Amino acid sequence: MLTEFGKIFIFIIIAILFVGIAILLSKLIRPKRPTNEKLTTYECGEEPIGTPWVKFNIRFYVIALIFLIFDVEIVLLFPWALSYKDFGIVGFLAGIIFLIILGIGMIYEWRKGDLEWDRPKINSFNKDKQEVEE
Amino acid sequence: MELVNIFEGLTYLKPEITLGIGLLLIVLLDLFINKNKNVLHFISLAIILITGYFVLEQSDVSKAFLPISTQTDRNFGMLTLDAFGIYFKILVLLGSILLVFFSITSAEVKSVNNRLGEYYALILGMLLGMMLMISASDLIMVYLSIELVSLSSYVLAGFTKLRSRSSEAALKYLLYGGTASGIMLFGISLLFGITGNTNLYEIHKVLISAQVNSLTFSTAIVMIFTGMAYKISAAPFHFWTPDVYEGAPISITAYLSVASKAAGFALLIRFVKTVFVMFSEQNGDWNLIPIFDWQTFIIVISILTMTLGNFTALWQNNLKRLLAYSSIAHAGYLLLGLTVLSDKGILAILIYFTFYLIMNLGAFYIVMLIADKTGTEDITKLKGLGHSSPFLGTALTIFLISLVGLPPTAGFIGKFYIFVSLLDSKMILVAVIALLNTVVSLYYYIKVLKYIYLVKGDKIETIPINYSNYIVIITLLIPTILFGIYFTPIVNLANKCVLLLNNL
Amino acid sequence: MNIYDIIFYLFAGITIISGFLVVSVKNIVHAAFYLLFTLFGIAGLYVLLGADFIAIVQIMVYVGGILILILFGVMLTNKIVDVEIKSESFQVIPAIIFIGILMGGLVFLMVTTNWENNELIIPLTTTKILGNIILTDYILIFELLGILLLIALIGAATIARKDKV
Numbered sequence: 001m002l003t004e005f006g007k008i009f010i011f012i013i014i015a016i017l018f019v020g021i022a023i024l025l026s027k028l029i030r031p032k033r034p035t036n037e038k039l040t041t042y043e044c045g046e047e048p049i050g051t052p053w054v055k056f057n058i059r060f061y062v063i064a065l066i067f068l069i070f071d072v073e074i075v076l077l078f079p080w081a082l083s084y085k086d087f088g089i090v091g092f093l094a095g096i097i098f099l100i101i102l103g104i105g106m107i108y109e110w111r112k113g114d115l116e117w118d119r120p121k122i123n124s125f126n127k128d129k130q131e132v133e134e
Numbered sequence: 135m136e137l138v139n140i141f142e143g144l145t146y147l148k149p150e151i152t153l154g155i156g157l158l159l160i161v162l163l164d165l166f167i168n169k170n171k172n173v174l175h176f177i178s179l180a181i182i183l184i185t186g187y188f189v190l191e192q193s194d195v196s197k198a199f200l201p202i203s204t205q206t207d208r209n210f211g212m213l214t215l216d217a218f219g220i221y222f223k224i225l226v227l228l229g230s231i232l233l234v235f236f237s238i239t240s241a242e243v244k245s246v247n248n249r250l251g252e253y254y255a256l257i258l259g260m261l262l263g264m265m266l267m268i269s270a271s272d273l274i275m276v277y278l279s280i281e282l283v284s285l286s287s288y289v290l291a292g293f294t295k296l297r298s299r300s301s302e303a304a305l306k307y308l309l310y311g312g313t314a315s316g317i318m319l320f321g322i323s324l325l326f327g328i329t330g331n332t333n334l335y336e337i338h339k340v341l342i343s344a345q346v347n348s349l350t351f352s353t354a355i356v357m358i359f360t361g362m363a364y365k366i367s368a369a370p371f372h373f374w375t376p377d378v379y380e381g382a383p384i385s386i387t388a389y390l391s392v393a394s395k396a397a398g399f400a401l402l403i404r405f406v407k408t409v410f411v412m413f414s415e416q417n418g419d420w421n422l423i424p425i426f427d428w429q430t431f432i433i434v435i436s437i438l439t440m441t442l443g444n445f446t447a448l449w450q451n452n453l454k455r456l457l458a459y460s461s462i463a464h465a466g467y468l469l470l471g472l473t474v475l476s477d478k479g480i481l482a483i484l485i486y487f488t489f490y491l492i493m494n495l496g497a498f499y500i501v502m503l504i505a506d507k508t509g510t511e512d513i514t515k516l517k518g519l520g521h522s523s524p525f526l527g528t529a530l531t532i533f534l535i536s537l538v539g540l541p542p543t544a545g546f547i548g549k550f551y552i553f554v555s556l557l558d559s560k561m562i563l564v565a566v567i568a569l570l571n572t573v574v575s576l577y578y579y580i581k582v583l584k585y586i587y588l589v590k591g592d593k594i595e596t597i598p599i600n601y602s603n604y605i606v607i608i609t610l611l612i613p614t615i616l617f618g619i620y621f622t623p624i625v626n627l628a629n630k631c632v633l634l635l636n637n638l
Numbered sequence: 639m640n641i642y643d644i645i646f647y648l649f650a651g652i653t654i655i656s657g658f659l660v661v662s663v664k665n666i667v668h669a670a671f672y673l674l675f676t677l678f679g680i681a682g683l684y685v686l687l688g689a690d691f692i693a694i695v696q697i698m699v700y701v702g703g704i705l706i707l708i709l710f711g712v713m714l715t716n717k718i719v720d721v722e723i724k725s726e727s728f729q730v731i732p733a734i735i736f737i738g739i740l741m742g743g744l745v746f747l748m749v750t751t752n753w754e755n756n757e758l759i760i761p762l763t764t765t766k767i768l769g770n771i772i773l774t775d776y777i778l779i780f781e782l783l784g785i786l787l788l789i790a791l792i793g794a795a796t797i798a799r800k801d802k803v
Contacts, residue, residue: 065794066791079766087773097784101781105787108161212778255792278779278783350747
């Protein structure tokens with residue numbers, strides 16, 4: 001007897017094995033001739049500048065926070081979506097009120113400009129470059 | 135389908151629905167009012183007043199359980215509506231109305247005037263949480279309402295984020311609060327595991343009929359108590375109080391010290407009363423299910439709370455910190471009312487809390503006026519306040535005397551009822567300890583008075599006050615003195631509410 | 639020992655070992671990634687308990703949301719670029735004693751208590767049942783969660799937003 005989750009479990013195990021075996025096999029059979037050039041981080045062919053550990057812009061965090069809250073909202077809507085039909089108009093309204101409350105949150109974020117991505121100031125060199133690109 | 139059933143339930147929920155709609159209204163209005171944000175003060179005031187009207191309208195309801203569900207077969211629900219809850223709701227609403235007046239005056243709130251919409255949205259959210267906390271009779275509702283109150287108050291504590299102290303307060307509050315509510319949730323899960331129910335009335339039934347493992351049960355109760363003790367800042371869960379009270383904007387500090395505490399006490403009393411009390415005797419003494427020794431437990435907590443609060447207050451030089459420790463001590467006195475485990479104790483708590491609300495808000499209001507003008511909350515900077523601003527000096531004196539509990543102020547009557555209820559239950563030793571604590575507290579309140587009147591030196595400048603400030607102070611001052619002499623109406627009202635708590 | 643037991647110990651092992659690594663590794667970023675395995679292991683345990691919806695929530699919200707937020711938090715707080723991000727452990731012995739007592743106590747309670755358990759047949763999928771409960775007994779809670787999320791949204795945005803002074 002295999003439940004749906006049993007299938008998912010087998011899928012996960014196969015996925016892990018697939019990646020693991022592929023990496024292990026290639027490690028065993030590939031030639032190893034490291035040079036300085038090969039060991040640098042691959043950045044689309046450009047010379048890597050600085051470390052990858054840069055301080056993130058706070059905007060990422062705000063967006064992630066907003067995402068998280070709406071994520072929870074979606075999760076709460078799953079059970080509602082499955083069963084609202086059995087409850088007639090009451091069930092429908094319950095979900096709609098919930099959505100309106102969160103919708104007001106969305107309007108709030110929008111009007112307050114939290115969803116706008118304020119771009120860093122473009123200096124003249126980049127600006128020219130951007131105009132060329134456009 | 136069962137539309138009628140839902141609507142019937144909703145009529146009992148008018149105050150909460152008003153608050154919810156008001157909250158959404160404030161959020162929306164804030165987006166479209168760009169110039170004159172001050173109008174939000176008055177809109178919020180109107181929302182609170184309408185809510186208050188609906189709460190008063192319910193005062194003839196003797197007792198109602200609100201399942202608010204589409205099913206009819208459930209007897210008890212998420213919320214219980216009774217006179218006891220209405221009494222506390224009125225207290226919380228009074229605190230909120232005064233908070234609006236605090237906010238209109240406060241310089242700290244003015245400095246964040248462009249975020250006034252968020253400020254009131256969070257306050258209304260907190261108020262909604264407290265109203266639900268007061269009438270919650272299901273552990274899920276208890277947890278959710280506590281979270282609603284906590285979330286709003288974390289943000290409000292750090293609302294003036296340009297001050298690093300304020301951010302520190304918010305972060306500390308969040309860390310302690312998160313831990314406390316985590317422990318509480320674990321306790322709730324244990325309790326659910328033992329009894330198979332989250333409804334307080336159902337748990338009560340299970341406890342009467344079946345044998346449960348008392349050790350596990352006690353662990354669960356202590357864990358749940360942690361969450362409530364955190365809200366009323368009882369020791370040993372009081373560490374956040376001084377830092378948060380000092381760092382938060384004064385209006386919020388004042389609000390946290392009365393409203394959030396009121397909700398916490400209401401929840402604690404309802405929890406004990408609903409789950410543990412089998413029946414009340416003729417003289418008001420409770421017969422408890424002998425599975426958890428509430429009396430010893432609360433005596434220890436309350437003595438610890440007031441002693442720690444009072445003794446630490448002795449060394450404070452910051453007025454807000456001093457009032458924070460004093461509020462911890464007051465939580466200790468209030469808990470004493472619960473130790474006697476009788477209706478008299480609850481009566482004493484109701485009376486004490488009413489007076490505590492008035493006098494504590496009064497003291498905070500004057501501290502706010504002073505801090506706004508001088509930019510300091512240091513006690514030693516108050517030199518000669520009684521001479522340069524005689525009205526403020528006198529008012530602060532009266533509020534502080536009332537906080538000590540000396541006659542002829544309201545604070546005396548509150549303490550008097552607590553002590554009488556203790557003596558009635560023959561808990562003389564506890565009463566003596568409480569009395570000694572009051573003596574200790576006298577010292578630090580008098581220290582403030584000493585600086586106001588007696589210490590010579592550079593005088594503090596005159597604090598300008600306008601008519602609205604006068605009106606707020608006088609409305610707080612009159613009951614502080616009046617109830618010290620003529621307190622029968624409050625006692626009668628509280629008595630009525632306590633009696634109604636009994637009939638299930 | 640049937641197949642369910644083996645899977646249970648597998649997930650429990652993943653949870654405990656990676657949970658231990660979260661608190662013991664020096665590099666905060668590595669700790670955050672070990673947290674992923676802890677949360678994943680717990681999701682597996684939920685599935686074994688028949689709480690499939692909770693498991694999905696665990697994956698969606700914790701792994702997909704909160705963990706990302708934690709990683710952003712680590713990257714945001716790292717002020718000086720070149721310094722290794724490290725966390726130290728203090729007071730190891732008192733912590734071990736305290737945790738040991740706490741764990742011992744909880745395990746003791748868990749073993750000795752007569753838990754209230756209804757011998758229900760665990761349904762294949764719980765989401766629809768949850769939906770029915772949400773729309774009957776917990777309809778008030780459902781709407782209140784909306785308000786709670788709104789408050790959280792406003793609060794988070796207020797704190798994180800840069801003030802235009």
